[in-house]
Amino acid sequence: SAVISQKPSRDICQRGTSLTIQCQVDSQVTMMFWYRQQPGQSLTLIATANQGSEATYESGFVIDKFPISRPNLTFSTLTVSNMSPEDSSIYLCSVEAKGIILHNEQFFGPGTRLTVL
Amino acid sequence: LAKTTQPISMDSYEGQEVNITCSHNNIATNDYITWYQQFPSQGPRFIIQGYKTKVTNEVASLFIPADRKSSTLSLPRVSLSDTAVYYCLVGGVTGGYNKLIFGAGTRLAVHP
Incomplete structure (x- = not known):
């Protein structure tokens, strides 16, 4: 198994701002995934992040709106850019564990x- | 990836057995059938997976008929803590990894 933590656990943001969400895993993993779940x-799968390469985005999601970083095998970030209330979710x-x-x-x-006002 | 259909909601009482059926008529030969459980304010949790026939673990049983076009998750003697949303997914390794596509899920409410 893998233990995953996310920061922040919640946030309230103003329209037009950006928020970066961090995801930390307690072991090295090959693939990391970002999902959105509206109330x-x-x-809904947003994108798949493989270490060392650009993320692969699902239909309806674009890199400019949801840039993703994957600097190593235990960490990833998702940024929600130029937020609107519709991004509240x-x-x-x-993660998909190795082996x-x-x-x-x-x-x-x-x-x-995330709540966007 | 095969689409799944399952009841939107179900109600049960403590101590009863609950069976949730999922239809996946377009399942592919290399697809596995997987069930996840999600409690409020938590991420989904893998509970069981199968390819054909019957699979049982400490949490649930999964029944898959020979044609694999449906599957049934069986929860024995449910308790209030089994109140959750249950998702049925089908799929397999694509492009070197597993991509999960969640359907609407079944919201199970267990009553005293």
Whole structure:
């Protein structure tokens, strides 16, 4: 398994500003993923971050709005840029551990609850 | 990736067995069936995975018929703490890693 922490756990931000969310894992992992979960909704994958390469974004998400860094095998950041109230959501990171033997097994962080006023 | 369909919500009582069925008619040969559980204010948690027939662990059982077009998550003797959203996912390794696509999930409420 993997233990994942996120910072901040929650924040309230003003429209037009940016927020960077950090994701720290207690072990080295190959792939890290960023999701968004709007209130009462399911999770939507934003992008996949592989260490040493640019993130791969899902349809509807672009790098200018959600830049991602992946400087090493235990850390990643997601920035929500030029925020609007529609960006109010929970942002979660997850990891796929190295050497997994179970398909589709990911470990999720606790999430960052973002409110944009 | 195969799309899944599951009931939006279910209600049960403590001590009962709960079965949540998921349809995935377009499942591919190399797809696995995985279930996640999410409590309020927490990230999803992997609970069980299978390819065919039956899989059982300390938390749940997963029944998969021969055609694999559906699956049933079985929670024995639920308690109030099993109140959560349960997600059924199908997929496999694509491009060297597993990409999870979450459906709407089933919101299970367990009552005293």
